[in-house]
Amino acid sequence: MAEERTLAIIKPDAVSRGLAGEILSRIHKAGFAIVAIESRRLSREEAEGFYAVHRGRPFFPDLTAFMSSGKVVILALEAPGAIARWRELMGATDPAKAAPGTLRKEFGTSIQNNCTHGSDAPETAAFELSYFLSGRQLL
Numbered sequence: 001m002a003e004e005r006t007l008a009i010i011k012p013d014a015v016s017r018g019l020a021g022e023i024l025s026r027i028h029k030a031g032f033a034i035v036a037i038e039s040r041r042l043s044r045e046e047a048e049g050f051y052a053v054h055r056g057r058p059f060f061p062d063l064t065a066f067m068s069s070g071k072v073v074i075l076a077l078e079a080p081g082a083i084a085r086w087r088e089l090m091g092a093t094d095p096a097k098a099a100p101g102t103l104r105k106e107f108g109t110s111i112q113n114n115c116t117h118g119s120d121a122p123e124t125a126a127f128e129l130s131y132f133l134s135g136r137q138l139l
């Protein structure tokens with residue numbers, strides 16, 4: 001499988017509950033290399049731009065308020081097949097439907113507060129990595 005990069009976010013619900021360390025540990029154990037890592041709070045505008053594809057959905061205002069409500073951890077992860085493998089480790093969007101052992105099953109509390117984000121395709125990964133991280137951070 002080809003070496004690939006994906007954009008991961010540990011969302012504010014997980015950071016505020018002190019779960020970032022545990023999630024980072026699982027990332028290491030699963031064999032991902034952390035190419036870049038940054039912890040900061042997103043502005044509402046940044047969250048809106050990031051989730052622009054969902055603009056117009058009923059949950060868009062709540063989602064962007066949530067994503068800018070506290071610190072997040074932004075990560076560039078690298079591994080063979082990283083995009084699909086990170087999605088697998090996170091589990092389904094809705095924690096209630098996520099498989100046992102996945103991050104969202106264990107740490108997510110609602111379809112919105114589902115503890116992590118991951119790019120869903122090579123095109124979105126390219127956009128999302130460059131949205132948050134500079135070329136220098138991705139060297």
Ligand code: GDP
Pocket residue numbers: 059062063092093111112113114116117118120
């Ligand atoms: P993902 O790729 O698994 O993160 O899922 P989506 O791209 O469909 O949705 C993006 C994010 O929006 C999800 O991770 C959730 O945080 C949130 N979200 C998705 N569906 C809903 C919903 O029906 N209600 C609310 N409040 N949030 C949602």
